[in-house]
Amino acid sequence: MxxxxxxxxxxxxxxxxxxxxxxxxxxxxLRLDISLPDVNRPSIMAAQxxxxxxxxxxxxxxxxxxTPAARTMNMWNAGKLDAVAAKVIDSGLPDSxxxxxxxxxxxxxxxxxxxxxxxxxxxxxxxxxxxxVNGVTYLDERLRNVPQKETAPNLESLFRKLExxxxxxxxxxxxxxxxxxxxxxxxxxxxxxSLEKRLGYHFLHIRHQQLVPALExxxxxxxxxxxxxxxxxxxxxxxxxxxxxLSDARNKKAAG
Numbered sequence: 629m630x631x632x633x634x635x636x637x638x639x640x641x642x643x644x645x646x647x648x649x650x651x652x653x654x655x656x657x658l659r660l661d662i663s664l665p666d667v668n669r670p671s672i673m674a675a676q677x678x679x680x681x682x683x684x685x686x687x688x689x690x691x692x693x694x695t696p697a698a699r700t701m702n703m704w705n706a707g708k709l710d711a712v713a714a715k716v717i718d719s720g721l722p723d724s725x726x727x728x729x730x731x732x733x734x735x736x737x738x739x740x741x742x743x744x745x746x747x748x749x750x751x752x753x754x755x756x757x758x759x760x761v762n763g764v765t766y767l768d769e770r771l772r773n774v775p776q777k778e779t780a781p782n783l784e785s786l787f788r789k790l791e792x793x794x795x796x797x798x799x800x801x802x803x804x805x806x807x808x809x810x811x812x813x814x815x816x817x818x819x820x821x822s823l824e825k826r827l828g829y830h831f832l833h834i835r836h837q838q839l840v841p842a843l844e845x846x847x848x849x850x851x852x853x854x855x856x857x858x859x860x861x862x863x864x865x866x867x868x869x870x871x872x873x874l875s876d877a878r879n880k881k882a883a884g
Contacts, residue, residue, distance in 0.1 A: 658687060663711070665694070665700075666696055670803050671733060678856055682846045729844055739790060739798040749824075750773070750774065761783060761786055767800075787804075
C-alpha cells in the first residue's frame with residue numbers, strides 16, 4: 629500500500645516526538661499551551677480552528693489560553709507559553725520561530741467619531757491623539773512616529789474612550805466594529821481606506837523548533853487543498869451573522 633509523503637512525515641514526526649525526554653509515556657500527553665487574544669474576531673477564531681486541525685493531524689493536543697496582549701508577553705517571557713496562535717508582525721517576540729504558512733489576516737483601520745480625514749497610512753495619524761489597546765506589539769511598532777498616543781487595557785475601554793472624546797481616533801482591526809455595535813456606540817464609524825492588511829503567522833517558542841518542518845508541511849497541504857481558505861470563509865460568515873444578530877437584538881431592546 630502506498631503511503632503519502634504527508635503521512636510518512638507525520639509518522640516520522642510522531643516517532644521523533646515520543647523519543648523526547650519526559651514524553652515517552654504516550655501520545656496522549658503531548659500538549660501545547662497556545663495564547664490567543666481575549667477578543668472575539670474572525671482572524672482569531674480562524675487561527676484557532678486551523679491550528680486545531682493541523683496539530684490534530686500530528687497527534688498533538690492544544691490548550692488555548694485567551695489573554696490580553698500585555699499579559700501574553702509576560703507569560704511568554706516567563707516561559708509559560710509554547711506558542712502564539714498568530715501574529716501579524718515578526719518582531720517583538722523573543723526566542724520564537726515563525727511557521728511560514730499564513731493562517732489568518734488582519735486589516736487595521738481608523739475608528740473616529742467627530743474627526744473626518746482621508747486615511748493615508750499610519751503617518752497620517754500624527755496630528756491626532758490616537759488610542760489603541762495596550763501591549764499590541766504590531767501597533768506599538770506602526771504607531772512609533774505618532775507623538776500623541778493613549779492606550780487602553782481592552783477593546784471596550786478603547787471604544788468608550790473614543791466615544792467620550794478622550795482620544796481623537798482609535799486604531800484596531802476592522803473586525804472589532806462588531807463590538808462597537810454590541811456596545812451601542814452609534815457615533816463611532818470607520819474612516820476609509822484601511823491602514824494596512826497583513827497576514828497572520830503562527831509562532832512557536834524556539835524550544836519547539838523540532839515541530840516546525842512537519843507543521844509547515846501539514847499547513848502547506850491545507851493551503852493547497854483549500855482547507856485554510858474554507859475555514860476563514862466559514863468563520864467570517866458566522867461572525868457577520870453573529871454581529872448582525874447582536875445589533876438587531878440591541879435595536880429591538882432600545883425600541884421597546
